[in-house]
C-alpha cells in the first residue's frame with residue numbers, strides 16, 4: 001500500500017506516512033505525531049510543549065474497520081479534544097456547546113478540532129474558539145454545521 005492519506009510528516013520520527021492514526025497538535029500550526037510518537041509523548045522544536053492537547057484523526061481504512069457495516073462518518077474523528085482545556089471524548093455537538101459556554105472569553109490561540117477533522121482542510125490558529133464555534137459550527141442550542149469552503153466533494 002503506497003497511498004499516503006495525510007500529506008504530513010511526523011514531527012517526532014519524520015515518517016511521511018502516518019498509518020491509521022494521526023495526532024494533530026491543537027496549539028501549533030504544524031505539529032503532527034504518528035501513533036508511536038504520540039504514545040511516547042515526543043516533543044521536538046521550540047514551539048510545541050508537552051501539555052498541548054492533540055486531536056486524534058482516523059484514516060479511511062481504519063474508519064471502515066471501526067464502523068464495519070455502519071454508515072461511515074464524514075469527519076475524520078469520532079471523538080473530539082477541547083483545544084483550550086484538553087478534555088477529551090466530546091461529540092461534535094458537545095464540543096460546540098462546551099466551547100461556546102465555557103471558553104467564550106478565552107483568547108488562547110488554538111486550532112479548531114472540528115475543522116481539522118474535515119479532510120483536506122488546513123485550519124489556522126484562532127484568536128477565540130468560542131466565537132469560531134458559534135459562527136462556523138452553530139450556537140449552543142443549534143445543531144453542528146460544517147459548511148466549510150472546499151467541503152463539497154461527492
Ligand SMILES: [Zn+2]
Pocket residue numbers: 010011012013014015033034035036037038
Ligand atoms: Zn513518529
Ligand SMILES: [Zn+2]
Pocket residue numbers: 025026027028031047048049052
Ligand atoms: Zn503543540
Ligand SMILES: [Zn+2]
Pocket residue numbers: 082083084085086087098099102103
Ligand atoms: Zn474546554
Ligand SMILES: [Zn+2]
Pocket residue numbers: 112113114115116132133136137
Ligand atoms: Zn471549526
